[in-house]
Amino acid sequence: xxxxxxxxxxxxxxxxxxxxxxxxxxxxxxxxxxxxxxxxxxxxxxxxxxxxxxxxxxxxxxxxxxxxxxxxxxxxxxxxxxxxxxxxxxxxxxxxxxxxxxxxxxxxxxxxxxxxxxxxxxxxxxxxxxxxxxx
Numbered sequence: 001x002x003x004x005x006x007x008x009x010x011x012x013x014x015x016x017x018x019x020x021x022x023x024x025x026x027x028x029x030x031x032x033x034x035x036x037x038x039x040x041x042x043x044x045x046x047x048x049x050x051x052x053x054x055x056x057x058x059x060x061x062x063x064x065x066x067x068x069x070x071x072x073x074x075x076x077x078x079x080x081x082x083x084x085x086x087x088x089x090x091x092x093x094x095x096x097x098x099x100x101x102x103x104x105x106x107x108x109x110x111x112x113x114x115x116x117x118x119x120x121x122x123x124x125x126x127x128x129x130x131x132x133x134x135x
Contacts (some may be wrong), residue, residue, distance in 0.1 A: 004005075007064075008125050011023050011026060013020045013075065014036040015128045016135040017075060017127040017129075018127075018129070018130045019124055020071050020074060020075055020125055021119070023071060023117055024068050024116060024130065025071070025116065025135075027067055027071075027112070028068065028112045028113060028115070028116040029045070030045060030046055030048040031045045031061070031064055031065065031112045032044075032045040032047060032110045032113050033110050034044050034046065034090050035049070038080075042107070045112075046061070046064065047061045047064070047065070047106060047110075047111075047112060048103070048106045050064075051096050051102070051103060051106045052103055055097060058093050058096045058102075059093070061082070061092075061093070061096070061106075062089055062090075062092070062093040064078055064091045065088075065089040065090055065092070065111055065112050065115070066086075066089060068085070068112055068115050068116065068119070069086055069089065069115065070084060070086045071119075072085060072115070072118070072119050074093075075091075075119065075122065075123070075127075076117070077118075077122050081118055081122065084118065085114075085118055088114050088115055089111050089112075089115070091109075091111065092109055092111035094108070094109060095109070
C-alpha cells in the first residue's frame with residue numbers, strides 16, 4: 001500500500017556558501033511567495049499574512065526577515081550591504097505597521113526579495129560555484 005509521503009523541505013545544514021544560499025532562498029520563498037491569492041493568482045507569503053496581525057505580526061515578520069541578514073553575515077557580506085538589508089526590513093516593518101495601508105504596502109514592497117537579490121549578487125561575484133541556473 002502506497003502511503004502519501006509528507007511534504008518536507010530538506011535544507012542543508014552546512015556552513016558552505018551553497019548551503020547558506022539554499023537556506024536564504026527557501027526563507028525568501030516562504031516569506032514572499034509561498035501562497036497564491038485565488039482568483040488573481042498573485043503570490044504572497046508569510047510576511048504579508050502574518051503582517052495582518054497588528055504590531056505583533058510585523059515584529060514576527062521582521063524577525064523572520066532578520067534571519068536572512070544573519071545568514072548573509074555568515075557569508076561575510078560587507079557591513080554596508082548588511083546595513084542596507086537591515087534598512088529594507090526596517091522600512092518594510094515601519095510602513096507595514098500602519099493599519100490597512102501598511103498591509104497593502106506589504107503586498108508590493110518585498111524586502112526579503114530585495115535582500116535575496118543583494119545576497120545573490122554577492123555570491124555570484126565571490127562564490128560563482130554557488131550559481132544556480134534557473135530554467
